[in-house]
Amino acid sequence: MAEGAGEEKKKFSIWDLPDVPVGQLPPHLELQRSRVSCNKDAPIHTESIQYSGAYASMGIDNSSRLDRFSNNFRVEVVRLNEDDMEFDMIGIDAAIANSFRRILIAELPTMAIEKVLIANNTSIIQDEVLAHRLGLVPIRVDPRLFDYLSENDQPNEKNTVVFKLHVQCKRGSPRITVKSDALKWLPNGSELVKETRNATSDSSSKPETYTYFGCSQETIPEFVKNPIIPKYPDIIIAKLGPGQEIELEAHAVKGIGKTHAKWSPVATAWYRMLPEVVLLEDIEDDLAEELKSKCPVNVFDIEDLGKGRRRATVARPRACTLCRECISGDDWEKRVALRRVKDHFIFTIESTGALPPEVLFTEAVKILEDKCERVITELS
């Protein structure tokens, strides 16, 4: 069948043929445009046809208009817990979904321990290893309440959270494990006194410490009932033998995942495209049993047709992990087609606890908007 608009030389136009849908793509082109075909060796048609004039000769307008996007876009939440969520985004393109994923992992700010002032460490864990482990402990505090601390700033109650860790294993007692619940929040700032050169300075004023808190952080309304603590109290930080002691102060500041992974607010965030499993021909009896047993995640089911005949059906395509077992033997590729829908993304977000996952996603979208605005102002 000839594709494209009818030419003057032919006596009839392709649009006069009864089965060519006008204003829509023919089914094989629609398959190419909207599905990734996962064959036995490699997937094909993976790129998304974005160019606005892509199907111009068929009379299709591939350019996006905001109203078409707004009408077709849907979000369906599948699972929403305190720390993770799974939801479907339908009608969006991979470029934007990937931008959200990258922002979730690397550009959402969090609070994490950055400076560790060690007064005493006689344990076998080295100072730097201890400091590194402390940095990776997730802290349950909303980072939106704090500002960034830059090099010229002084650490004050608006940009620093101070923790103290003082553990000692007495001689004669058994070994102890230092867990993250040993980190105590100091709402009034640092307690370590800075050594000043002039010992004759007025001793009536308060000694200078490493932070300059104007007021106690406990007075901030959000922290009155919820003290700032690590999210998980049972993270092992160090182990002490008899006679060993750790005394340190840890300052947590705001940062983004790009600088260091400790500031990433998600354990991880990922998406996959919705799998579509299609039976190209009727699969009956023994072949149906074989197909059902091949799939490790039970995508297929057998239904009874009566008179002892059975037929295979696709029951749970969403569970498909694309292991390609169902197309692995000979001839199976002609019977089963594995595809992915290009504009349906199943997003999973696992938060480390600072913010709930739905807030994380909203903040990520806001950050993308801010980036666009920054580009626009740079251009004008």
Place this chain on the structure above:
Amino acid sequence: MEHGSFTDNSVATFSLTDEDHTIANAVRFTLNQDPRVTFCGYSISHPLEARVNIRVETTGGPAREVLKDACQNLMLMCRHVRCTFDKAVEDFKASNAVKAMKIDSQDSSGDDSEESE
């Protein structure tokens, strides 16, 4: 900053600092959708330098305006995504609350599973 020619403002390369694939791929997608664009693409010359070069060629209008419109479109798309997402989360929470109430009222031992399939 824009690298173009003074005489022909329909083709230009825009160099954005402190950006990477996150914004560049999204902007390239919205640019492609614009019917005034004949060519668009982005490149990152060196991975250690945070600079993205976006090349835009249009059918006649100024490239800067087309890029601005693409960024505007992307912003509007993001806003719509945010609204739809917030509404979906609210609906989900509301429907779960109703389900939890129904289960609680049916049997005295409260059912813990609030996950929908």
